[in-house]
Each structure stands twice: as C-alpha cells, then as structure tokens.
Amino acid sequence: MDFYEALSNRRSIYQLSNQSIVSDEKIVKLIEACLQYTPSAFHSQSQRVVVLFDQSHADLWDITLKSLKNIVLASDFSATESKMKGFKNAHGTILFFDDQETTLGLMKKFPLYENNFKLWYQQQNGMLQENVWVALSLEGLGASLQHYNELIEEEVKQVFHLPIHWQMIAQMPFGDILVKPEEKPNMPLNQRLIVLK
DSSP: OOHHHHHHHOOBOOOBOSOOSSOHHHHHHHHHHHHHHSOOGGGOOOEEEEEEEHHHHHHHHHHHHHHHHTTSOGGGHHHHHHHHHHHHTSSEEEEEEEEHHHHHHHHHHOGGGHHHHHHHHHHHHHHHHHHHHHHHHHTTEEEOOBOOHHHHHHHHHHHTTOOTTEEEEEEEEEEEBSSOOOOOOOOOGGGTOOOOO
C-alpha cells in the first residue's frame, strides 16, 4: 500500500470488534515508532501516550459512561449509552496526552514564543494522532478519535496512576473493522488549494 492509499483508507470507524488481526505487541511497536518519529517544536518530545487493553480499556469507557450520565438528559441517554458500548466493544484504546511540565518549561525558557507553544503542543499531538491512526489503518485496523477530556481526565489519572501534569488531548478506540463507513463527499480541491509561481 502506498502513502496516498494509506491516507485515503484512514477513516473514522465506529463499529469495531474486540478482536484484532494484529497482536498487541505489534500495536505497541507501531505506536512506539510513531511516538519516536513524530516531530515536536524545539524537539520538546512532550507527546505522551497510554495504551489500554483488556480490563483497563473497559474501565476507561465505564468511567466515560458514568461521567456522561451526570450531564446527559435521561431522554437522550440511550443513544449515548449505545455509543459508549460501541467504544467499549473495541479491542483497545490509545490515550494521547501532553506533558505540560515540559511545555510550560519551554514557555518560561523562551517567553517570546509563549503563545506559539500553546498552539505547537496541540499541533504536534495532532500529528502523532494522525500518524498512529494511519499506522493502524495500514495494519487493517479501524479507529476513531474521541474527546471526552474535561469529563474524564481527573478520574482517568487517578485510576491509571498517571502524572498530574499530563494534559489529556484525545482518546482513540481501535479494533477489527466490523462495518466500513460510506464514502464522504469531498470539496473540490481547487476551492481548498492555491498554487502560485
């Protein structure tokens, strides 16, 4: 599979199996490679990743469901519950964080770039997320990107004994693909791209 095909195959997949055609060890290896080779501003390497399998993966989505129950109307909760069960039915979840101790340290060291670092740490984490997502897709696995950060971050850090200075950015459930999504229409590229000489 070439690079462009890999990009086009990366989609948000919501119907996932708790099985995986790829071993957990290989999944961890590909995440390690993405983490090592994804760039970061000033080579800060502030991106952090936690990979959850088995009971830890299930616990994450139980935490999320419990948190959502406190804010979602009872009349709307069945749809929310179904969505969370779908994520819990996946094979695992990747949690993405930024080490704010590193990022804030750079802001203090280079005050001229303070506002830039606020953007850069999000951008470099986004690059990591995309790299992991494409790598999973290359192996035939499906995934989606979720953002329940504010609801679950504090409890997740407590339950999984994670450093308090890690800021949660996103959650990525993954597993074997049960149903492939339909094609989405794309805007014409000439409305999104300008080439000048």
